[in-house]
Amino acid sequence: MENINLITSEIFISLSLMSLLILGVFKNNSSSIVYNLSIFTLFLSLLINLNLFSFNNFYLFNGAYKVDHLSNFMKVLIIVSGIFVMLSSSKYLKINKIFKIEYPILLLSSILGMFIMISSNDLIVFYLGLELQSLALYVLASFKRNDQLSSESGLKYFVLSALSSGLLLYGCSLIYGFSGSTNFDQISNNISEVQYGLTLGIVFILVGLAFKISAVPFHMWAPDVYQGSPTSVTIFFAILPKIAALSVFIRFLYVPFINLIDQWQTIIIFVSIASMVFGAVAAIGQKNLKRLMAYSSISHMGFALAGLAVGTNEGIQSSIIYISIYLLMNLAFFSCLFMLKRNDIYYEDLSDLSGLSKNHPILALCLLISLFSLAGIPPLAGFFAKFYIFLAVIKEEMYFLAIVGLLSTVVAAFYYLRVIKTIYFDSQTEKFDINHDIGLKISLLVSTVIILIYFIYPSPLQALISKIVIL
């Protein structure tokens, strides 16, 4: 008998998802109830997950599903960011008239897909999870269906993502063909020497995964999708799928293929450097804040991958720390974006921020903190994220990666500074509305304060993550 207890939160989310769907269909005007209940669902599953936090290395369903510290931590990250995303975006949805019952349900099913991805220890289960989360995201990207940009972004994301899923699936089949198994642990046991078919399979899967975290050269969709989707979906895109894909990266590279590290390390290093540099350079000319954040996230994913390229436990842990802090910074930035509202219209251009600090000093300060943190300036949290990465990278004497990465932060600092310049140095424009709902305020305040005071006591997060030992 399988120990079903370990997947209580997955079961709970799927059950509540279905019941919420029924509730939404049969009850009129229930979108608000469904939305709040979804948040409540996430909250309960957070509690469930925290309860399971100490379980490590448990296998279910003949080793196809794995519960360990990595999966527990990543699931908690996903739920926490899911809660904050939903808290911060409810008003945006209402004003843009996309506050429908499908929205929270799609979010929940995407999160469920991510859970499956994170825990998967088998190529088939992994693919199922990936598709569940992607399918929900296709719909979410084009959720504002009267809007041309939104529909375009949904379609673009769908076509490219389907292509990458195809490649990924082909990679899975190659790996199955050459190793005789789809289970990660068994693949690891079965492969004894380098086979080109196997390498090709790894490359195909890496392409698919790199697409999901929008790493160069598979980043083309990100700017358009970020810009076109409703902001509430963009924030989701910016955070959650990346957490999930990163944990699959870790599990996929370090469990079955750790012995083939020579085969994939160069690829990851290349992707990492290309993302860091491209993300930094391409963002310079951007005028739309969401587009800017797309490039910024490309660059940040490069840093997270730099940690994975190292091939040590420290590297993995540094990547996880990176993604946790990245989550906070994005949350803070997008929460600020949700506040740029005037007469029920949301503004998202760089020029709209002009002189913000005179009219809205607190909001401007929050943006300042999140931007300097994104740029990695000490003593803010973003610096520590990069610090851990480079600590791991330099330990393995990969100086080239470290120096290119750090130089790209200087380039990246330029465009963050440009935003700060617009906020603080330019002349003011009209005021924005200040009647924000409490959820948005909470998510902004919590994320900014954590970024700001992280440096006082950085040990707890580190202690938590140092438990995650893959190798």
Place this chain on the structure above:
Amino acid sequence: MNFPILSSLILLPLIGSFFIFFNKSSEKNRTIKYVSIFITFSNFLLALYLWYIFDKTISDFQFIEDREWISGLINYKVGIDGISILFVVLTAFITPLCVISVISTIKYRLKDFLIAILIMESLMIGVFCSLDLVVFYLFFEGGLIPMFLIIGIWGGERRVYSAFKFFLYTLLGSVLMLVAIISIYWIAGTTDVQELYKIGIDQKYQNLLWLAFFSSFAVKTPMWPVHTWLPDAHVEAPTAGSVLLAAILLKMAGYGFIRFSIGLFPVASEYFVPLVYVLSIIAIIYTSLVALMQDDMKKLIAYSSVAHMGFVTLGIFTMTQQGIEGSIIQMISHGLISAALFLCVGVIYDRRHTRQIKDYGGLVSVMPKYAILFMIFTLGAVGLPGTTGFVGEFLILLGAFKKSFIVAIFASIGVILSAAYMLWLYRRVVFGKIVNADLKNIVDLNKSEKIILWTLAIPSIFYGFYPEPIFNTIDVSINSLIQTYNANLDIYFAGKN
């Protein structure tokens, strides 16, 4: 456990800035003004007390606080020795003057400026106290944020350009230092400076590490050819920003050279001495010549700063007792005098809103008090005997003569040039006939300006005549620094032969 006096020095301004942050920001709000003056002044008193109880007879670090910070990796460790204490006192001394100057001159967003200055003070005291490389880096880089805002929000016309240039130049220099710091962690197993002094760093890594640290400090000093951000930043920054920049920010690099470059990488320092000499000489002569050509007063003083910092780097890398002591005195003297000179420019800029030299002339007849003070500081910058400037330059030249005759000759040319541009500046601004009719009804110094400038003038003359207290403080530490340095070199060369 003893009272954590260093942490209090670091935290006090930060707490003050919090208090100001939660205060109402109206122009009439006097609380924030009093609070900021009170906080910075009490911090100064605390620093003086620290200097008083500081044991001048031992070379080791004192008032050490060591707490676990990033568990298993880095400790929060602060402590001071004879080299750093003077910089702490200087920082605590300059900041209240900046606050007073800001309160009387800044017309908009006063509250934000005060917060920025207070945060700045915390970070800079942190730089001089920290005994761990990562903690040092944190304070060193953290200073960029408030300074960027100070230049950008309250600066002049080209403030955006200058702020960006300042930020990106310094960041570019510093990231390499971060790589070096992390490398040191893996090479030596710790970033604790005290430990590193004991165990030393493997010689084969020293040259590269030295260069990485050098890239950061050279930008911050600033040394030729990476000095170009400084004139821009100075010209566009508001007066108080220039003062902070000149008096304290530039000293972080000089301090870094002494503490880290020489202390941690003796072999590499010896190896790169010629490089530093050449760059310093170029800085001294070239920027002095450039200073001669300036029409803008602030720019002139900024270039003179570069030249003076050239003396400092020259003195440090003579590796002699005189040279290093001279450099420290030169840095402190420059901290007082250039701060005062920028304030002097600020005084007339506030009245006439121009910094062009040709718009002035004949100020002596309308602003006699101003003329006296300006004279004192001009002579201090020239290095006239009886000012701290003289003591510093004299000792540096003494150290340089000991090591290389040619270098000393070139450096002496710099002394002549500095007299040329400063006195010429003074003549054009203060003497002569009043050509510009607007100048006739210009008002002389007001009360707060007088207080600030006299407070700066008195120590720069006092320590010029009686530098004993400074020598007393730094002597033992520098002596031991040089001894360790020479001992390390001996070991190295003995191993080589």
